[in-house]
Amino acid sequence: MANLSPLRFKNRIFYTLVAAGGLVVLMGLYAAHMMETHGHIITGMNNQIVWGMPHVFAIFLIVAASGVLNVSSIGSVFNKPAYKVRAPLAGLLSIAMLAGGLTVLMLDLGRPDRIIIAMTHFNPTSVFAWNIFLYSGMFAAVALYLWTMMEKRLLVFVWRFVLTTGTGVIFSFLVARQAYGTAILPPMFIVMSFAWGMAVFHVVQSSIYEWNKKLLDPYVQKRMKNLMGVLVIGALYFVAAYHLTNLYFAKQTGFERFILLDGGVYPLVFWVGYFLLGNMLPLLLIYHPALGKSKSIVSASLLIILGGFCFLYVFIIGGQAYPLDIFPGYEVTSSFGDGAIGLYQPSLPEILLGLGGVGIAFLITTIGIRVLDFVPHELPKST
C-alpha cells in the first residue's frame, strides 16, 4: 500500500480551501488596516485590558507551533519510526502557525509601521526582544531541518524549548500582577505546547487522510492518541498546581476567587470551556474503551484546541481584568479603574485579526501540502 509519489488533493477541494483561507486572511488584513487607521479605539482593548483577543490567538498559534514539533522530536530524538514519517508535516505546521501567530502580534502593535525598529533598537533585558530572535531563529531552524531532510534535529529540539520558555517568561517576569509573576509558567507552557501541538497535528493529519482516502494504521493511531491524552493530563496538572499554590497564599485568594468562582465570564470559560470541554471530555473520548476511534480522536483534538483558547482567554484577559494590588490592605477607587474589575468585550476587528492569523497558517499548510512532499509516507505494515 506504500504510495511513494506525492499525494494530491482533489482540485476542487484544494481551490475551495485556498479560497476560504484567502478570504479569512483578507478579512484579517482589513481588520488590521482599520485598527491602524482609526486606532485601537475600535477594539475592545483599553488602558486596563491592554492585550485582548489577538493575543489569545497569537499565543495559541505560537505555542502550538513549537509544540507540534514534538511529533518530529519523538521520531528523531526518541527514535520512534512511526513518528519519523510525520516529521515533515509537523515541520510545515510549525512554520505555518508561527507565521500566523507572529503576523497577528505584529499587526496588533500600535505602530506596526515601526516593526523594523524592533530590530535596529534592541533592549537586552526585554523578553520581547529576545523573542524576536527566538521566533525568527525558529523559522530558520525549522526551514533548515526540513531542507536537510530532518537533520539538525537537536537544534530544533533545543530551540523550541527555549522559545516556549521565552513565551512563558513574558508573563513570569511581570512581578506586580497576581495572575503572573510565577516560575511555573514556562514549564506549564511547554507541556501545553505539546498537548496543543499534538491536537493540531491530529486534526490536520486526519483531514488530509480523509480527503485522500488514506488510512492511518490503527496501531499508530492508538499510540498517538494515548500520547495526546498523557500530554493533556500533564498540562492539566500544571494548571492545577498553579491554582492550588495561589489558593494557599492569603494575598492571592482574592484573585483566585475572581478567576474560579465569582468573576463572571472567567470562571465560566475556565470550568466549562477549559476544564470540562477542553480536558474532561477529550480524555473521555481518548481513553474510554468503546470510543477512541478516528472520529473520537478528531473531536477530542478539536476540543483540546478549544480548551487551549479558553485557557488563554482566562489567563491573558482574566489576568488583566483583576486589578493591581497597589495598596495592600486598602480598598481603592479612582477614575482610572483602580480597585475595579476591568471590563472587556471582544470586538469584531480583534476576532477577525486573530482568525486572519489562523487563516495564514491554514493557507501555508494547504499550499505547502499541495506543492511539496509533506504528507506522511506511511511505513509498510510489516514492522
Add this chain to the structure above:
Amino acid sequence: MSGTSEQRRQFLKTSVGAAAVAIAPGMLMFDMAHGETEAVSSKVRWGMLINTANCADCDKCVKACNKENGLSGGLSPTDSQWIRKVELKDLRTGRSLALPMMCQHCAEPPCVDVCPTGASFKRADGIVLVDKHICIGCRYCMMACPYKARSFVHEPLHDQKPDVPRGKGVVESCTMCVQRVDAGKIPACAEACPNKSILFGNLNDPNSEISNKMRTEASTQVRADLGLDTGLRYQGI
C-alpha cells in the same frame, strides 16, 4: 622720535581696545545663539514627596497636568490619564484618605526592563520617559508597571501642545513635566497644589528641601516590597 613712538603706542592701544569692543559683543552673541543646554547628568535625581494629609476633595493637580500636557481630561477606559486621584479606605480600621498617583519614576523601572526597543528609558537625572519615536506600541510596559501609570493612545490626536508631542499608537505616562524641569521650573502638579503638598526637588542634593524633609519626617514608597527605589514617596499612608 619718542613722540612718534608714543603716538604709535597710543594708536595701537586704542585700536586694539576698539577692536576688542567691536568683537566682544559678537562673541557674546555667538554664545547666546549657540545657547544649547548641557546634557542632564546623574548628579541630579529628581523626585517628589507627596503629603496626603490635605488631598481629599481636591483634584487641582490632575487638572493642571491635563492643561500643561494637552490631555483631554476624559475618563473613559481608553482616555489617557497621567495622574489620577486615588481614594483609599483601610479595610481594617476604616480610615479614609486620598492621594495623587502617577508614574513613580523608579530607579529600577520594570517598564524599562521589558521594553523591546528601549523606548521606555530612564534619563540620567532619574526621570522615566517614553521615547515616542521608537515606541512600537506593544503595551508590554503597561503590563509590567505595578502602578498602572501608563496609558496607550487609542485614537488619532489633534492640537497637541508644541512642547508635549503625543500621538496615536504609542504609550505615554507622567514625564514629571520634563519640558518645565529642563527650563528650571517645577512640574505642573506641584505648582498647582494649593497646599504645597507635592514637593519637587533633587534627591541627590543633601541640602535640598526635599532631602531635608525626607531625612526628618517619615515617608513611604508605594509597593516598597518590590524593591524598585521609587523617586516618589508619600506621607500619611
Add this chain to the structure above:
Amino acid sequence: MNLLCDQSDGAASYSTRLPHNGNHASCRRALHLDLLVTVAVRIAMVLVAMLCMSSIASAAESNGSVAGSYGMPKLDIGKGGHCVAPPEWMRINHMKVLFKQRDETVHQGIRGGKYSLKNCVECHASLSDNSVIGRPDSFCEGCHRYEAVEIDCFECHSSKRSVALVQEVPK
C-alpha cells in the same frame, strides 16, 4: 533572440504558425523580422503609456503654482527670512539633523540648540493658517507631497506655531 524555427522537424508547432515557404533560411529571416516588429511595437507602446501616465500624474499634482511638470513646488515659507542653514543644504539634510536633535533632546535633555522641530514650525508655519501642513503649499507638506514621502512627525508633534500670528477663524 531565440530561434523559434528549429532546423529539426521536431519544432513543428511554432514554424507551422508563421508564414514561410518551407525554406528554413527564409523561415529564420521571416521570423526575426516579425519578432523584431512585434517587440519594437510593444516597447513603443510601453513608452507611450509611460509618458501618458507621467503627464497625467503631473497634471493631477500641479496646482497652478508649478513651473512646468517637473518644477519644484512653490512653498509658503511663513516668516521666512534667514534660516539656520542654507535652503539647499536643508533640503538634503533636514532629516539627518532632526533625527540627531531628537535623540539629544529626548535622551539627554539638550534643548535650545541650532536645530529644533518646534523652532522650524515657529518660523515656517504659514502666515495665513499658522500651520506647516494641511495645504498643498504648506511648508512641509508641499515638498513632501511632491516627493511622495510621508511625514510622520505631525501625528504627534504640533504642526502649528505656539502663538498664533494670525487670528484663526473659529470653526
